[in-house]
Amino acid sequence: MTRLVTLEGATFTYPGADRPAIAGVSLELAAGDVLVVTGNAGAGASTLLLVATGFAPRVVGGTLTGTRRIDARRCGVVFARPWTQLTGLCPTVRDEIAFGPASQGLPAETVLGAAERAMALLRIAHLARREPTQLSGGELQRVVVAAVLAVEPEVLALDDPAAELDPEAADALYDVLPAIAAAGTAIIVATPDLERAARVATRALALAAGRVVAVGAPADVLSGTEVAAMARAAGCPPPYPLDVPALLRRVGQ
Amino acid sequence: MIGYVPGRSPLHRAHPYTTLALAGALLLGAFALTQPLEVWLLVMAAAAFAAAGGVLRASARTALLLSLPIWVLLFVLHGLMGAEPRMVVGPVTLSVPGISRALVLGGRVTAIVLGFLTALATASPHRLVEAMTAGGVPFSRTFLLASTLTVLPRMRERATQILEAQQCRGLRLGGSPLARLRALGPLALPLVLGALAEVDEQVLALDARGAAGGARRTALDPPRDSAPQRALRWTVLALVVVAYAWKFWSMHR
Numbered sequence: 001m002t003r004l005v006t007l008e009g010a011t012f013t014y015p016g017a018d019r020p021a022i023a024g025v026s027l028e029l030a031a032g033d034v035l036v037v038t039g040n041a042g043a044g045a046s047t048l049l050l051v052a053t054g055f056a057p058r059v060v061g062g063t064l065t066g067t068r069r070i071d072a073r074r075c076g077v078v079f080a081r082p083w084t085q086l087t088g089l090c091p092t093v094r095d096e097i098a099f100g101p102a103s104q105g106l107p108a109e110t111v112l113g114a115a116e117r118a119m120a121l122l123r124i125a126h127l128a129r130r131e132p133t134q135l136s137g138g139e140l141q142r143v144v145v146a147a148v149l150a151v152e153p154e155v156l157a158l159d160d161p162a163a164e165l166d167p168e169a170a171d172a173l174y175d176v177l178p179a180i181a182a183a184g185t186a187i188i189v190a191t192p193d194l195e196r197a198a199r200v201a202t203r204a205l206a207l208a209a210g211r212v213v214a215v216g217a218p219a220d221v222l223s224g225t226e227v228a229a230m231a232r233a234a235g236c237p238p239p240y241p242l243d244v245p246a247l248l249r250r251v252g253q
Numbered sequence: 254m255i256g257y258v259p260g261r262s263p264l265h266r267a268h269p270y271t272t273l274a275l276a277g278a279l280l281l282g283a284f285a286l287t288q289p290l291e292v293w294l295l296v297m298a299a300a301a302f303a304a305a306g307g308v309l310r311a312s313a314r315t316a317l318l319l320s321l322p323i324w325v326l327l328f329v330l331h332g333l334m335g336a337e338p339r340m341v342v343g344p345v346t347l348s349v350p351g352i353s354r355a356l357v358l359g360g361r362v363t364a365i366v367l368g369f370l371t372a373l374a375t376a377s378p379h380r381l382v383e384a385m386t387a388g389g390v391p392f393s394r395t396f397l398l399a400s401t402l403t404v405l406p407r408m409r410e411r412a413t414q415i416l417e418a419q420q421c422r423g424l425r426l427g428g429s430p431l432a433r434l435r436a437l438g439p440l441a442l443p444l445v446l447g448a449l450a451e452v453d454e455q456v457l458a459l460d461a462r463g464a465a466g467g468a469r470r471t472a473l474d475p476p477r478d479s480a481p482q483r484a485l486r487w488t489v490l491a492l493v494v495v496a497y498a499w500k501f502w503s504m505h506r
Contacts, residue, residue, distance in 0.1 A: 050457075053461075055460065059456060059457055060453075060457070077458070078458075079454050079457070081451075084450075084458070085454060087459065088378075089382050090379055095379065095473065100462035100463050101463075102386075102470050102473055103392065103462060103466055108473055147462060148462065151461075
């Protein structure tokens, strides 16, 4: 497996902050990985994504210490709110997705080919002529992921990508991640949506107050959640529910 | 009405540079003309410009709403407090040169606002970006201009959403001027903070899609230009130069 990102003892502090958002974090990301990062709000998962993809401190400012090596030619990032990630300049979904390849100055046929492939991968070819602002949140988030994939990033960071989506749209988004990883992209997902993340993760990493508290196979790391521990203690048979909605569903059954 | 309105009018179909050249000529012409009759002919030209874009009624209404406070201020300042000679109109005595001055200044404001609103309503930001991209303008400058054209409608839309949300939580917009002023607080803070957060994410999203790469972008669908449109742009430029030459010649003869 090609190693794309290596962090060793990475510590990052935002401008003006008095304590680091992540501290002493070490991780490796290779092609085909789907790494799920979990933690409570403020644990540093979103910051870890920005550091691992090179956007921090280059774009957001701040100071990074420790070792970071990014061997990926290009990294992409997707945030929770799809409408903040639109260019605001493209009248159709096809134009929105073609924006990235067009920014690289590629020939028009190559640009459109990249857009078509990204739309096919995200199963949104039928939306090509629609206006982005007229789409539902779920459709729009898939458009945003396709727009990032169109520039063929070797590392794709997803920051709570289903936060604004309904359950069906969230399922549809997570369902395409294995295919993207299989194409050779390393994926790093920060999310509290552990049930869905567990379905697609190849590894998991848990953060608390900016420090790594567990890293390894998803079954080992994610089953350490409080909900899973409660289910285990209550004699619930495995696989244990990882979050409250899953626990409620299990109780309902 | 502030913002782009899709349509099939001659201005919508024109090259965006032509639309901007006509709006620019109205702006520059407004400052070159010094007599009330000249300025009001320019207001007529601005109205014809809006009519050619099929947005006369909406643009004129907004332009009047925006320029009405300035009209009132100008008539108070120049009409009531202007120099001799004065004329009696009903219960008030008005300054004749002051009224003339107010007509010139008010006409200028109206022509400029009407021209700007019409350009905003008929020049598609996407087509403008494509035209500038085809012309080799760096994306940073293209984005700056296009964002400026789209910022007002986006802010207005966000303000409406915030106001509705705050009203759901009991915010009252009516009452005394002081109460109305107080109601601005719950609107302004989320509006500004929300805009800053969105800009932060959009910068990262655009960077992830190669917008800051520095490569010359590929124009996928540049608007068609034509010899008559180029001739029109040169003609309005020449007219502006003649108007300024006339102004300076008149001042120094």
